[in-house]
Amino acid sequence: MPSSSLRLKTTLFTNYLIHGFGMIILTQNLVKLSHHWNSSLTVASFVLSGIGIGRLVAYLLMGFISDQFGRKTTLLIGMTTYLIFLVATPFNSSVALAYALAILAGVANSALDSATYPLLAEINKNGTSNSVLLKAFISLGEFILPMIVLFLSQNNLWFGLSFMVPATLMALNLANLLPLNVRQSQQVIEEADLQGLVISRPKKVALSGGLFVYGYTSMAVMIWFTQWITIFAKKIGFSTTVAHFLLSLYSLGSITGVITVVVLLNRFNLKKPVFVTLNALSLLAITTITLSTNADLSAVAAFVFGFSAAGGLMQIALNTLLSIFPRHKGMLTGTFFIFGSLASFSVPIITGLLVKMPHTNIMAGDIIVAFVGFLVALIMLVTLPPENSSLADARKSINKIDSKLIALLEERFAAVNDVHKFKQTGQIAIKDLNRERQVLDNVAKKTKNKDLVPYNQAIVQTIMDNSRQYQASLK
Numbered sequence: 001m002p003s004s005s006l007r008l009k010t011t012l013f014t015n016y017l018i019h020g021f022g023m024i025i026l027t028q029n030l031v032k033l034s035h036h037w038n039s040s041l042t043v044a045s046f047v048l049s050g051i052g053i054g055r056l057v058a059y060l061l062m063g064f065i066s067d068q069f070g071r072k073t074t075l076l077i078g079m080t081t082y083l084i085f086l087v088a089t090p091f092n093s094s095v096a097l098a099y100a101l102a103i104l105a106g107v108a109n110s111a112l113d114s115a116t117y118p119l120l121a122e123i124n125k126n127g128t129s130n131s132v133l134l135k136a137f138i139s140l141g142e143f144i145l146p147m148i149v150l151f152l153s154q155n156n157l158w159f160g161l162s163f164m165v166p167a168t169l170m171a172l173n174l175a176n177l178l179p180l181n182v183r184q185s186q187q188v189i190e191e192a193d194l195q196g197l198v199i200s201r202p203k204k205v206a207l208s209g210g211l212f213v214y215g216y217t218s219m220a221v222m223i224w225f226t227q228w229i230t231i232f233a234k235k236i237g238f239s240t241t242v243a244h245f246l247l248s249l250y251s252l253g254s255i256t257g258v259i260t261v262v263v264l265l266n267r268f269n270l271k272k273p274v275f276v277t278l279n280a281l282s283l284l285a286i287t288t289i290t291l292s293t294n295a296d297l298s299a300v301a302a303f304v305f306g307f308s309a310a311g312g313l314m315q316i317a318l319n320t321l322l323s324i325f326p327r328h329k330g331m332l333t334g335t336f337f338i339f340g341s342l343a344s345f346s347v348p349i350i351t352g353l354l355v356k357m358p359h360t361n362i363m364a365g366d367i368i369v370a371f372v373g374f375l376v377a378l379i380m381l382v383t384l385p386p387e388n389s390s391l392a393d394a395r396k397s398i399n400k401i402d403s404k405l406i407a408l409l410e411e412r413f414a415a416v417n418d419v420h421k422f423k424q425t426g427q428i429a430i431k432d433l434n435r436e437r438q439v440l441d442n443v444a445k446k447t448k449n450k451d452l453v454p455y456n457q458a459i460v461q462t463i464m465d466n467s468r469q470y471q472a473s474l475k
C-alpha cells in the first residue's frame, strides 16, 4: 500500500472515531449544557433533533459536491464543520445558536459519509471490509467518550474538555489531510471499474431498488430494538437488571460482529454468504426475542441480534450499491443515508403509535422489518455475480461458462451451415471481409468493459476463421 494511501486511511478512520464521540457528545453532556443554555432538559433535548435535520438537508448536496468537486473538498467541509461544532458548543450559551451548531454537526456527518464511503471503495477494489471497519471506529468513540465525561465530572474538571479532546484530534487530522493528494491515493480508477458490475438491467434495477429499501430497514431494525428492548423485557416480567443487560449484550454482539465480518471479508470472498447468513440470523434472533419468555434464551438472542443486525450489514449493502453505479458514488451514498435518516425519524413515530394499541407485542413489528431485510438479501443472492473464494471455485465458474459457450458455438455453427447453403446456391465466396469487419465492430460496441474489446475481438476473429474452415470442409 502506498504511504499516501495509508495516511489517507488513518485520516478517514480517525474521523469516524471522532464521529463516535460526536454521536453522543450532546446527550452525554445534556444536563451541563441545559444549565449553560439556561433551558429546561426538554428544550435541551430538542436541540438534539438539529443533528437529524442537518443530515437530512445536507446528504444530497454533499453527495453532489463529492461527485462533482472531489472527495477531498467534501472531507474538508465535513472536518471543518465538525471542528466548529466541537469548539463552539461548550462556550456557547444561547439555545438558538446551539440548535444551529447541532444542524452543523449533522451537515458534518453527511459530508464525511458522502466522501468516505466512495473513497474507501476507490482506494481498495474490495472496500467492503474497510467500510465495515468504520463502524468499529464509531463504536470505539462511543465507548471512550462516556469514560472521559465521567473522569471530568469526578475530578471537577470543565465539562467542555470532553469537546476539546475530539476537537484537538480533528485539528490534527485536518493537518494530516491538507497536504495529501487524494486523487493519487485513489490510485487509477480504471475505466473497467467505472463500468460497474456487469449484470443485466432488470437485475440492476431489482438489486439497487432493494438496497435502497435496505438503507431504511437496516437502520430501522436496530433503532426499533434499541428503543424498546428494555421496556419490552420489563413488561414480559424480566428483572430490571436483565432488561438493561439485554441492551449491553446487543452492544457486545455488535462489536464482536463487526470484528468477525471485517476478518471474514478481508480473508475470503464471502460477501454474499455473509450478508445472507447475517440477515437470516438477525431475523431468527428478533423472532426469538419477541416470543421468548426465558431470560437466558433472550440473552443469547440479544447478543446474536447485535452480532448480526449491527455487525456492519448496512455498510456491506452500501458498498454493493456503490459497485453497481461507480460513477455516482457520492450521490448514491447520500441517498442511501437519507433512507437511513428516514428510519431514525419514522421508527419512533410508528412504534409510538403501536405501543398505544392494546395487546400488541411491540417487538413483533421488528420481525417484519427484519424479514424485509432478509428478502433484500435473497435478491442480492440471485442477482449479484458469483464470487470465487478459491482457485477451485473460480475454475468451477469457468467450467460452467464454458459449457454455455460450447452450446452457443454449436448454435452458431448451425447458423453458419445455413449461410453456407445460401452461398452455395448463389455461388458466393466463403470469405467476406466486409461482414467480418461488421461483426468485429459489433463486438466492440457490445463489450461493456472496454478494456476487454481487443480480447473479445480476437476471440470472435478466431471463431470466424474456424467458421470459414468449417464451410470449406462442407460439400
Ligand SMILES: O=C(O)C(=O)C[C@]1(C(=O)O)C=C[C@@H](O)C=C1
Pocket (backbone or CB within 6 Å): 416, 419, 430, 431, 432, 433, 435, 436, 439, 463, 464, 467, 468
Ligand atoms: O456471414 C457470412 O458470410 C459467413 O460466412 C459467416 C462468417 C462468420 O462466421 O461470421 C464467416 C466467414 C465470413 O468471412 C464472414 C462471416
